[in-house]
Amino acid sequence: MKIAVIGAGTVGSAVAKALSEKYEVIATRRRIEKVRWLEKHGVKLMKDNKAAAEVADVIILTVKPNKVRKVLEEIREVVKGKIVISFAAGIPLKVLKSSADAKFVRAMPNIAILVKESFTAYATNDLSDEEIKLVEEIFETFGKCIKIEEEYMDAITGLSGSGPAYASVFLESLIYGGLKVGLPRDVALLAAAQTLLGTAKLLLETNLHPAQIRDMVITPGGTTIDGIFELEDSRVRTAIMKAVDAATKKSKILSLEINR
Ligand SMILES: NC(=O)C1=CN([C@@H]2O[C@H](COP(=O)(O)OP(=O)(O)OC[C@H]3O[C@@H](n4cnc5c(N)ncnc54)[C@H](O)[C@@H]3O)[C@@H](O)[C@H]2O)C=CC1
């Protein structure tokens, strides 16, 4: 199967690299010299979106949301009846469908595609069971995936699409906390990253709620309660909830703008 990745920027190049292990991949970008390294992974680079889409069985759009319509206009004649997956934040299926006569999937991965640990949620109304299987096989090369109702796509964008950015702020703060109390940089980084990874794994592999994990760590009269006391005083939960809310609202704004 041939897959065309249209717009090999940050996410598109990660997508092309991950897919190249299993599929024949063509990637496009206006300045392809920036992604020459993809050729080492067997990815064929092209400048012409239409030519790439024409030879592909599945097309993945990884251009910015404001470029989606323009790209679909370019490729519309050659994607009739094909599966077209859009990773663009805030672009509804309705808008995609009004631009070309293809079978559309609206999906939201995250940058952990780079290490095959993405969380990819997708919505579609056009695909047969067999096509769903094919699309899930594609998404599984990036990490985990789930099918959801389209009404949740903006919220997923605000949570797991943007999530690696929030988690990185938290990780950076942990690392700097470690530096403040005198840890060497490399030890602080490893301690912070492995702690976050381990806690996420604990949550996924047990039926424990985060509140239960927190409670397990707090020894009465011990060290953790002093840390938690400081954290709660800083309204850190409100800050993180506001971040998800703001990014979700922005995704909704993008869809309103594109409809104008
Ligand atoms: N960065 C992230 O972590 C995530 C991004 N996304 C979505 O992925 C899309 C891309 O985001 P990024 O990779 O961050 O942006 P980016 O700006 O790094 O990548 C977009 C690429 O498209 C290329 N491009 C622009 N017009 C083109 C055209 N007409 N033909 C071919 N290529 C063209 C640009 O040169 C650029 O390399 C966006 O729609 C975004 O919403 C989704 C999930 C996560």
Ligand SMILES: O=C(O)[C@@H]1CCC=N1
């Ligand atoms: O910032 C953005 O718009 C994209 C969508 C989700 C993550 N990055």
